[in-house]
Amino acid sequence: MSNKRRVAILGATGAVGQRYIQLLQGHPWFEISVLAASERSAGKKFKDAATWLMDTDMPKEIGEMQVANIDVKSAEQTDDFDLVFTSLPGDLAGPVENEFGAHYPVFSKASAHRMDNDVPLIIPEINPDHIELVKVQQKKRNWKGFITTDPNCSTIGMTLTLKPLMQFGIQQVMVTTMQALSGAGYPGVPSLDIIDNVIPYISGEEEKMESEALKILGTFNGVSIDYADFQLSASCNRVNVKDGHLEAVFIKLDKEPSLEETETAFTTFKGEPQKLKLPSAPTQPIIVRHEKNRPQPRYDRDAEQGQSVVVGRLRKDPIMTLKYMCLSHNTVRGAAGGGILSAELYVTKGLA
Structure with a gap:
């Protein structure tokens, strides 16, 4: 420039x-x-x-x-x-x-x-x-x-992980969020409401997640957006963490990819920002961790300067097809x- x-x-x-x-x-x-x-x-x-x-x-x-x-x-x-x-x-x-x-x-x-x-x-x-x-x-x-x-901010982390799975055909998604305090702005949630507590309600958040993802993953027809055609259900919670939204995602697919195929879909996913080498683009938009107890907000929210989504605990689900945790920095990538x-x-x- x-x-x-x-x-x-x-x-x-x-x-x-x-x-x-x-x-x-x-x-x-x-x-x-x-x-x-x-x-x-x-x-x-x-x-x-x-x-x-x-x-x-x-x-x-x-x-x-x-x-x-x-x-x-x-x-x-x-x-x-x-x-x-x-x-x-x-x-x-x-x-x-x-x-x-x-x-x-x-x-x-x-x-x-x-x-x-x-x-x-x-x-x-x-x-x-x-x-x-x-x-x-x-x-x-x-x-x-x-x-x-x-x-x-909660939509961004989840939806980034859904995009590479669309090749397997998405039918249903259920997500439960554990959202950081900084998402409420400053001064935000009163200390006596959140210390020793989890608040199982964030006004308007679930509706946003359920509608926005379908628009983002939809198709531009030259005039407007044709929304993606799958069901999405969200349950949003405020937790006593400063930064970083952690989300538990359950997904039902048309196909039954192996865990190795799913991980490959995540780790090889790249988009226009990576191809164009945009200044703020993470090298790897989705990072997969294999430790049993990751991702965690304290350790993983700053991955690639806070621009990457970190996925962990990827496993098969007895009711849906797959389940995993994803974490994104809500005021960096999410804002x-x-x-x-x-x-x-x-x-x-x-x-x-």
Whole structure:
């Protein structure tokens, strides 16, 4: 890339916004030019507006940047950025992303537009062809820019492992999640609710997993997405872990692959990000571990800088066909890291 694309981060003071900041440090294609947040943060230096949550120090130049309460009109006048990453709350994200999407490429982590018929829901290794849907969106809405979305953090880890198994014919999937506290944002779940406890409910999470995976694994027909045709049932739980969503997956297949064939399907799976050698792409999207007690969040969430999904405990199931555990870093691959990887894919395709 000869010229770096200038990036605006909406919701920059939140946990996902901060992860974007962390991951974009030294990025070869993107540079942060605008940090935007709510009115209560606008006008302050970032270091005074944000409670820094990352495990690395706040970059000094970021700390000195002034937080903007940005709107589309002022953005067009100042011409300060080329594309937008958003990590806004769902209720706020919908209208704000529409305003920006009319003028700029918008890469959204929010749920507001994920299931819109003309909005792609992207995991770059799985459905890179779906990005062409933004051309339909632009024509339909008469927009110069577009909105593209990343899935729910729990959906991403599971769906990455389902893609290589589609060659065996998927009939049914059941998944039980053990989701990290950082998925609830900051300050998140009160300590007295989660210490010595598991909370067997996360609002809207099961519905997202059950619908989003079918869109992601569907087929782009040139106008819209034909959803994948299998049944999916999810049960989601919040556990006392800082980062890393661990999921127990049970899958019924048309065929009966051996465990060796299944493992080979996982370990040989690669997608467009690997072929294109995108800067944020893991060399191996799915890593299989053979220890009886892995994967574990503490030891495996940072695999390939948090961009890989780690699978373990792969075994036959007496009711379904197969069962296994999968683990993904919910604020890297499941949030900011996935968004950056999507943006890299759009850039290589000349769409952003």
